[in-house]
């Protein structure tokens with residue numbers, strides 16, 4: 022009898038232990054450990070109680086077995102309830118810990134900006150496209166014919182000395198001027214022609230205002246009755262758009278083999294309005310490009326009748342425009358990658 026009481030005490034104390042133990046659990050990991058100690062496997066506490074049956078008298082065994090089984094069913098039920106609660110609680114904790122605060126400021130990503138020379142190209146293309154110019158992009162490697170001979174600069178011509186050339190072979194060279202593109206365009210297309218050709222050119226030249234590689238933008242217009250006046254009118258419009266409304270131009274006589282007459286174009290100083298300052302070296306004028314009326318020989322070289330058609334051409338130095346516009350005093354700053362310089366020039 023006594024034996025039986027001890028066993029039933031064991032049953033109720035195990036039940037109490039499970040009950041209180043369950044309430045103290047903090048995680049599903051602890052729950053699984055607790056479950057394996059009390060419920061699962063041959064060595065669990067409940068299995069141990071089952072084993073006690075072996076030592077019992079047959080008449081007691083049935084009742085005891087039933088009681089242990091009830092305890093087991095109860096325990097299974099309690100553990101699975103607890104498992105549900107624990108899962109729910111942990112899911113909630115996970116939500117809490119992974120919660121995103123949408124009101125926090127975002128991480129700032131640095132956005133680069135366009136290079137000053139690119140800004141100039143974009144602006145010039147924009148201005149000239151508005152006047153009906155199309156963009157033609159030529160090649161950086163040219164042969165002697167396109168860069169010089171067809172532009173009325175044969176082999177022994179002294180004007181070749183104006184541009185110290187990088188020769189790749191006796192025949193091929195790095196173009197010294199975007200004017201080479203004029204010939205390609207005029208060979209392919211008959212007038213009316215109105216093209217703009219931006220690109221890199223190369224000369225053996227190197228100081229604070231010259232670089233062996235620099236950008237040019239060529240313009241070419243060929244049609245019936247084109248004169249120097251058309252060039253002047255178009256340039257006036259161009260400088261007003263790029264340097265400001267009051268800006269004007271003046272033409273000075275110059276020489277290029279492929280234009281006749283040839284001019285050097287100055288614009289009135291946009292920094293001092295023409296009174297004279299550091300930028301214009303006290304003259305009130307700033308040189309911005311070379312231009313002229315297309316030499317009849319150049320038209321003829323391309324099979325265009327120079328009696329019927331005439332044209333003008335101009336070549337703008339892109340770095341020069343960028344330096345003037347953005348107040349840069351050394352061309353090398355434009356070819357370095359110093360972000361302190363490049364970031365200051367940030368037009369949209």
Ligand code: PHE
Pocket residue numbers: 197198199200239277280311312313334335336337
């Ligand atoms: N190609 C000339 C230069 O590089 C500029 C120019 C272009 C002059 C077109 C006249 C006409 O100096």
